[in-house]
Amino acid sequence: MCANRLRHIRSHLLTANKCAEMAGPVSPLTTHVLNTGRGVPGSHMALSLHLLDPNTATWTLLMTGTTNEDGRCPGLITKETFTPGVYKMRFETGQYWESLGEACFYPFVEITFTITDSSQKFHIPLLLSRFSYSTYRGS
Structure with a gap:
């Protein structure tokens, strides 16, 4: 993927910094x-979404946000x-x-x-407790 394409994607997605504030069509990627x-x-x-540049093996930040009251972050990425x-x-x-006033084992x-x-x-x-987590591909 070329650097110009990554810059375009990043600039497009960073215009809305908070998941809960993003509006528009349903994202093809949800959490x-x-x-x-x-x-x-x-x-x-707080969470962030990144894309790996296969040419440089570096991560490009696509967006940052915060989960809403339901633990969801709508508008992660556009189609x-x-x-x-x-x-x-x-x-x-x-x-x-x-x-929440609690300690945990995994800082991120x-x-x-x-x-x-x-x-x-x-x-x-992301299923999370203070000392464990699990995930899977849902639909």
């Missing part, structure tokens, strides 16, 4: 954070900017637990995944 320790959504958790490649979502779990969680068919819908849930 949902669940605090399984408390049995509630993981609300107000137009969602292309095949290697992506990662970084969840700032340490800050999240600290805001990075979920790396490959998109080969960007016409599909991808859902990346």
